[in-house]
Amino acid sequence: MRMHGLWIAAGLLTLAGCTLNDPPADDGPKTTAEMARFASDEELVEYFRAEVVRRNSEYADYGRGVEDGDGPIEDSGDGASPEAPSGNDSGLGDGEGSDEDFGFSGTTLQEQGVDESDVIKTDGAHLYLIDDSQFDHSIVRIVSMEDPANMAVVASVELTGAGRDLYLIGDRLVALTATYGGFYYSDGFAIGGPDIAFGEMGIEPGPGIIPELERPKTIVSVIDITERNNPTIETEASFEGNAVSSRMIDGVLHLVVANYPQFYFDILPLGTDDVASVELTADALLPDFETVGPDGETRSGDVVSAGAVYHPVAEDGFGIVTLISMDVTAGGEFTSLGVLAQPGLVYASTDAIYLTDTQYDFTGELRETTNLYKFALGEDGVALTASGQVPGRVLNQYSMSEFEARLRIATTVGPIFDENGVSQSSNNVYVLEQVDDALNVVGSIEGIAPGETIQAARFVGNRGFVVTFEQIDPLFTLDLSEPTNPVVVGELKVPGFSTYIVPMDENHLLTVGQHIPENSFSLGVQLSIFDITDFADPQLLHNEVVGEGDAWSEALWNPKAFTWFAQRGLVAVPVTIYGGFDGGFEEGDEGGGDGGFEVPPYEGGDFPMEDPDGDGPSGPPMEDPDGQGEEPFDPPFIDPFPFDPDYFEGVAFYRVSTEAGFESLGRISTQTVSLFQYTSFMRGLFIGDNAFAVSNQVIRGAPLDGIEEAPYELYLVEPPSERPIPEIELLIEMLIREYGFEIGDEGDVEILRAELAILLEEYILQQYGGDYEGNLEDLPPEFWEMLFRHFGQMPPGDR
Numbered sequence: 001m002r003m004h005g006l007w008i009a010a011g012l013l014t015l016a017g018c019t020l021n022d023p024p025a026d027d028g029p030k031t032t033a034e035m036a037r038f039a040s041d042e043e044l045v046e047y048f049r050a051e052v053v054r055r056n057s058e059y060a061d062y063g064r065g066v067e068d069g070d071g072p073i074e075d076s077g078d079g080a081s082p083e084a085p086s087g088n089d090s091g092l093g094d095g096e097g098s099d100e101d102f103g104f105s106g107t108t109l110q111e112q113g114v115d116e117s118d119v120i121k122t123d124g125a126h127l128y129l130i131d132d133s134q135f136d137h138s139i140v141r142i143v144s145m146e147d148p149a150n151m152a153v154v155a156s157v158e159l160t161g162a163g164r165d166l167y168l169i170g171d172r173l174v175a176l177t178a179t180y181g182g183f184y185y186s187d188g189f190a191i192g193g194p195d196i197a198f199g200e201m202g203i204e205p206g207p208g209i210i211p212e213l214e215r216p217k218t219i220v221s222v223i224d225i226t227e228r229n230n231p232t233i234e235t236e237a238s239f240e241g242n243a244v245s246s247r248m249i250d251g252v253l254h255l256v257v258a259n260y261p262q263f264y265f266d267i268l269p270l271g272t273d274d275v276a277s278v279e280l281t282a283d284a285l286l287p288d289f290e291t292v293g294p295d296g297e298t299r300s301g302d303v304v305s306a307g308a309v310y311h312p313v314a315e316d317g318f319g320i321v322t323l324i325s326m327d328v329t330a331g332g333e334f335t336s337l338g339v340l341a342q343p344g345l346v347y348a349s350t351d352a353i354y355l356t357d358t359q360y361d362f363t364g365e366l367r368e369t370t371n372l373y374k375f376a377l378g379e380d381g382v383a384l385t386a387s388g389q390v391p392g393r394v395l396n397q398y399s400m401s402e403f404e405a406r407l408r409i410a411t412t413v414g415p416i417f418d419e420n421g422v423s424q425s426s427n428n429v430y431v432l433e434q435v436d437d438a439l440n441v442v443g444s445i446e447g448i449a450p451g452e453t454i455q456a457a458r459f460v461g462n463r464g465f466v467v468t469f470e471q472i473d474p475l476f477t478l479d480l481s482e483p484t485n486p487v488v489v490g491e492l493k494v495p496g497f498s499t500y501i502v503p504m505d506e507n508h509l510l511t512v513g514q515h516i517p518e519n520s521f522s523l524g525v526q527l528s529i530f531d532i533t534d535f536a537d538p539q540l541l542h543n544e545v546v547g548e549g550d551a552w553s554e555a556l557w558n559p560k561a562f563t564w565f566a567q568r569g570l571v572a573v574p575v576t577i578y579g580g581f582d583g584g585f586e587e588g589d590e591g592g593g594d595g596g597f598e599v600p601p602y603e604g605g606d607f608p609m610e611d612p613d614g615d616g617p618s619g620p621p622m623e624d625p626d627g628q629g630e631e632p633f634d635p636p637f638i639d640p641f642p643f644d645p646d647y648f649e650g651v652a653f654y655r656v657s658t659e660a661g662f663e664s665l666g667r668i669s670t671q672t673v674s675l676f677q678y679t680s681f682m683r684g685l686f687i688g689d690n691a692f693a694v695s696n697q698v699i700r701g702a703p704l705d706g707i708e709e710a711p712y713e714l715y716l717v718e719p720p721s722e723r724p725i726p727e728i729e730l731l732i733e734m735l736i737r738e739y740g741f742e743i744g745d746e747g748d749v750e751i752l753r754a755e756l757a758i759l760l761e762e763y764i765l766q767q768y769g770g771d772y773e774g775n776l777e778d779l780p781p782e783f784w785e786m787l788f789r790h791f792g793q794m795p796p797g798d799r
Helices: 041-062 727-737 746-768 781-790
Strands: 035-037 120-122 126-131 137-144 152-160 162-169 172-179 182-184 212-214 217-224 232-240 242-249 252-259 288-292 298-302 309-312 320-327 334-340 346-348 352-357 369-378 381-391 400-403 406-413 426-435 438-448 453-460 463-469 472-479 487-495 497-505 508-515 524-531 539-547 563-565 570-577 648-657 661-669 682-687 690-695 698-703 712-715
Touching: 120 162, 120 682, 126 162, 126 690, 137 162, 137 172, 152 172, 152 217, 162 242, 172 242, 217 252, 232 252, 232 320, 242 346, 252 352, 320 352, 320 381, 334 381, 346 400, 352 400, 369 406, 381 406, 381 426, 400 453, 406 453, 406 463, 426 463, 438 487, 453 508, 463 497, 463 508, 472 497, 487 539, 524 570, 524 648, 524 661, 539 570, 539 648, 539 661, 563 682, 570 682, 570 690, 648 682, 648 690, 661 690, 661 698, 727 746, 746 781
Parallel strands: 309 334, 381 438, 453 497
Antiparallel strands: 035 309, 120 126, 126 137, 137 152, 162 172, 172 217, 182 212, 217 232, 232 288, 242 252, 252 320, 288 298, 320 334, 346 352, 352 369, 369 381, 400 406, 406 426, 426 438, 453 463, 463 472, 472 487, 497 508, 508 524, 524 539, 563 570, 570 648, 648 661, 682 690, 690 698, 698 712
16 A cells, blocks of 8 residues: 655646746856656656666766765754653753743754654653664663652663654654665675676676665654553554654654665666666665554555656756655654655754755765755645755754745855865855745855854844854854845854854853864863854853863764753753863862762773674684794783773753853763663753753763762663672682772772673683683783773782
C-alpha cells in the first residue's frame, strides 16, 4: 500500500514538467533555481539514466571512480534542540521553557512554536533520554525526578538503530533512530568484473555491478508514555535514507530524509560502460517505507511517487531529498514530496520549511551558491511553493530567519583560486521575498568583513547580528527595518569569537564562543554579554572564561547543548577541560569544585574494546623485531588512563544578569570510571531549585545554593566499583603494606577501589587474554610500576 500526499497551490505547476519559475533579467545575484516535476515514472528513470552517462563521462575526465564529496551529509549543525510547547512540555524559544510557574528549563529552540529534537526532554516530573552508545541499538530511559535524592529509572525501551533525537508531545515520546546499512558482497566484483583476469586463481568473473547493499534507514518510533512506568511502542515507521533534520509543529513531525542512489551499486552502475543495458525502475530508485500501526498492521511502498518529485531543470546529480509529514497521533499515516538535491540545512518557521542545497555540483566541484526551496505549511498540507538562489554558503540554521513573510539569510563566499591569484572571502546578508513561485532577492548587504568567515549569525525581528573571525571577533549589528535597504549599523571587535547568539532582552545579547588568549595556542570556552542599547555602538559588558588551557564544549557548535533558563537567569554549559587554570573560578575558590567527584577521564572511544568472543586479543601475537625466531613476546602494558589532576568533564552552572554578569554556581562532573562505556553527550538541566548534569551514563544533581556538594546521583549504567572483583581489597592492602602507596581519606579509597578494578581488568585482558590463574603477588614489576605512575606517585624502584 502506498501513501502519498502533495498539495499544489492554485495555479502552480498544473502542467506536468512546467518550471517552478522563469529566470529574471540577470542584473544582480541569481535568484532562481528552476525546478520541474516529473510527469511519469519513465521520465524519472530517463533522468537518472542520463545522469549516469554524464557522471561516467566526468569520471573519465577526472580520472577517478568516485565523486568527491557527493556522499552522505550529516546534519550540518542545524543547531537547536529543544522542547515541545504542548501539554506540559518545555521550550518556548531560545532558552525559554518550562511550565507556567517556570519550574524547569527546556532546551534551545530557534523559533517559538517550532519544536526540535534533543537527547533529553523533561516535563519537570520525569526526565526522558536516549542513549545510543551501544551503536546497534538505542535505549530510551524514563527517570523519575520528583525526589532528587531518590532518582530512579522507572522504565526503558530498546529501539532498533542508533539515535540522538527525542520529542516530547504530551503523553507521547517520538524517537528518531537510524540503521546505516552496509555492503554484503556476493560473487564477483563491482566495477569492471567481466574484464578482470583471475589467472591461476581459477575464479569465474562475476557481474559488473554488485555488491548488494543494505540501504540506510531512518526509524520513527512513537511511544505511548501515559503510564510512565509502562511505556509501549504505539507506531513504528521506517524510511529508507539518512535523516537530515526534523521539526515538530502542532503535533506533526516534519522529517527530511536524503537518499543517495549513486551509492546504491545494485541500481546505478557508476564507472561501468554498460549503462544502456541496465534495467532501472522508478520503484528501485525511489525510497521505500514500512510502518507498523497501533493495530499491528504492516504497510509498505514507496515513500514518495515520481509525480511528487521535483528536479532542477539544469541537472544536479542524484540526491533524492524527501520531506515526510507525519501526524504522530495518526498511527503512521504520512504525506510526502521530494526534490532532487544534495541536502544542506533545514530552517523552519510556523509557516514554512526551507531547505538549502549548497554542497557540490554534478561535477563534484564545491559550490559557491546556495539553492533554496520553500515548502509552505498550510491547512491542506505541505507544498513546494517557491525556490531561489543566493551567492555563498550557509553556516547553520541560525543564519536563516523568516520575518513578515521574508527570508533573511547570511552567507560566506569563500576565496577563489585562479590564474589571477586568490580573491578574498566575503560575507553577505540577503533578504528574499516570494513573488509567485520565485524567491527573489529584494535587499542585500555584501562584502562584510572581507577575508573573514561567518562564525555566528542571528536575526531577531528587524535586527540582525553577524560574527566573523580571522584573528579577532567583529560583531556586526544590522538594521533590517527596510527590507529593500538593509544596512550595517555598528561593529565591535573583541578577542576570540562567538559561535551562538541568544537575545537576553531588547538591549542585550548572551553568547557562547571560543576564547583565544593573545600569544597562545590554547583555546577556551567563553560566555559574553553584549550591550546593544546603542545599536550603532555595541559594547562588551561582561565576559567569563569557562575553561582556559585547552577547553572545549559541544555548545560551541551545537546550541542544543547550551541551556539558558531565561526566567530564572540561569545558564548551564557542558565543558571538557584538558588541563591548566580554569578561568571560570579563582584559585582556591571552593565554588570551583567538581561536585565532590574527581577522577581522571575514563570515557572515550580510543581505549581497547572488550573481546566480543571471549577468546582473548584478536590478531597474531607480536613477533620478535629482530626476526631471529625467538618466542613471541608480549608488548608492554600501556596505561590507557594517564592521570591528569586538572582534567574535568561535566557541566558548569552560572547565575546570569546584565547588571552583575556571570556568577559561578559551581560545576558538576559527569565523569565515571567505566572503561567500556563512553560519554556520548552531556547536558545541563534545572528543575525547581536544583541543577542537574546529565549524560548517557550518569545523572548528578545538587541544590542551586550547594552545587559543589552534588549529593544526588543516579548511575544509568552499572558502576564499575560494584563489579565484584575480590582481589581488589587484597591489591589495596599490598599497595599500602608492601609498596608504601599513599592514600587520603575514605572518599579517596572509594575512588581508588573503582580505578584499580578497571586497571586490573584491563591489564589482565591485554597481557593474559582475560584469563589469569596466578596470584596478585606474582604479577610482574611493570604492573606495580604502572599503578604508581598512574596515580602520580613515584614507583618504589625509583626511590
